[in-house]
Amino acid sequence: MKMTAADVEHIARLARLELTPGEKELFAGQMDAILGYVEKLKGVNTEGIVPTSHAVPMENAFREDVVRPSIGLEKALANAPDRAGTFFAVPNVIE
């Protein structure tokens, strides 16, 4: 399958990336090559095989729901690019 510039743009939009025309062209070709390579998986018979999502089989890890100290507001906000009082400030969402 051939990756078009429109495909690349669509994926970039899903990934919240804005690519330059040069990047679009580069990625279209490289993704073609990589996706061509991974096509080989189609040749593996996986009928009845259960997918693995984790290396160590485990069920949900439950713990008691108890209140514990956390890092606190000031530390949590220390890296904020912009803040308003005790909130992270962002550009307007609604006009």
Added chain:
Amino acid sequence: MNIFDMTIHKLHAALKGKQISSVEATSAMLARIESVEPLVGSFITVTPEQALEAARAADRRIARGECHLLTGIPLAIKDIFLTEGVRTTCGSRILDNFIPPYSATSWEKLRLHGAVLLGKLNQDEFAMGSSNESSAYGITRNPWDTTCIPGGSSGGSAAAVAASEAVATLGTDTGGSIRQPASHCGCVGLKPTYGRVSRYGVIAYASSLDQVGPLTRDVADCAIMLEALAGYDPKDSTSVDTAVPDYSAPLTRGVKGLKIGLPKEYFIDGLDPDVQRAMEGAIETYRRLGAEFVDISLPHTDYAVATYYLIATAEASSNLARYDGVRFGHRAEADGLLGMYTKSRSEGFGTEVKRRIMLGTYALSSGYYDAYYVKAQKVRTLIMNDFITAFASVDVMLTPVAPTPAFKIGEKINDPLQMYLSDIFTIPVNLAGTCAMSLPAGFSASGLPIGLQLIGKPFGEETILRAGYAFEQATEWHTRKASI
């Protein structure tokens, strides 16, 4: 012997015997860093003041008679580990100004033993790469030949050990990122079993594959580091609650009768002749030591790289969604929230990271999810089953770490697929979730180190450490130093 060339166990003996102080050792390391950094580029951030302060505290502990194996030992860690109060970039511009509010459990454990942090090491951006060329903070050079890559993504961690800029270091391994640079730089590197070491506070790349491990000058040091790092952490629910054995005491038990498997898919035509020769030499050494060899097969090996690059990129695209300019990291000026997300990410991420986010987003997108992502997860099951079957008849496996010695800087940077294929022998271990170690096993004709990989059963670190130690005692490869 130079202080900066010492192992953990040698320096520990000197600290405990009061022949040397941690301040002296730390000062020697800092001077060494200053003199070789311009040639190597192992570090993103060096922290001399904090290091000396920690060294003074360690000396006070030692004076009180509290001298753990790591007390006062100057270490450095990959810049993927959160360090409270010390800038942590993960090799990315998007985290250029990020000062973590807490520390990774793995570093915290070493710090509580009194280890001294010299600084944060260079790496491929977000641990995505096999050459350290994708770092936003400049390349790292191989101390054995500065025209070659050190390997990646823990390239700084391996180069720092090889160039004697730290006694030992921490790295992370998602598809070979500890073992491949260890092999290329001639040091020992261990990827523990998934769940053996906490991932809390380690910046996530591919969460079902990422694992923390040490890079050291010898196997004894590797055992010391693993013992300090291993164990269940309530802050990482994927860490496994199984007892941590004494990794050091059994090292000397030898390999007589040990069954070593040689997976035929790893000894392919076209393997670099220097690597081939090193493997033959290693097999001969183990035979002499009384180990038995068994021919085995891991039939789905050929599918591992394709499987990995679907699963790892899918997980990465999800994990890296958090870099949106809202709470930390780079924020671009833009109109509206969506524009701010998009512009911050596009300015902050480098090319390799964008490429992998794109691949992963594609593999998870509507209409392709089953064909790519779920298919890869099913093939992962078959790869894991290969290991389970083979380990029924052997104790460990012996393979090369990488198909060639370190390649030239720039050689593969424009061909991502060729770069990905350099991890062909290390990736299956991450998919299977088991443990493996790289240790020095020879040199190429041009003087570049070649590593040997020992793969163990899940939670079988004790056995590969013992096998590695026996090899090290019988050879002198690990004693050679880069002449930088």
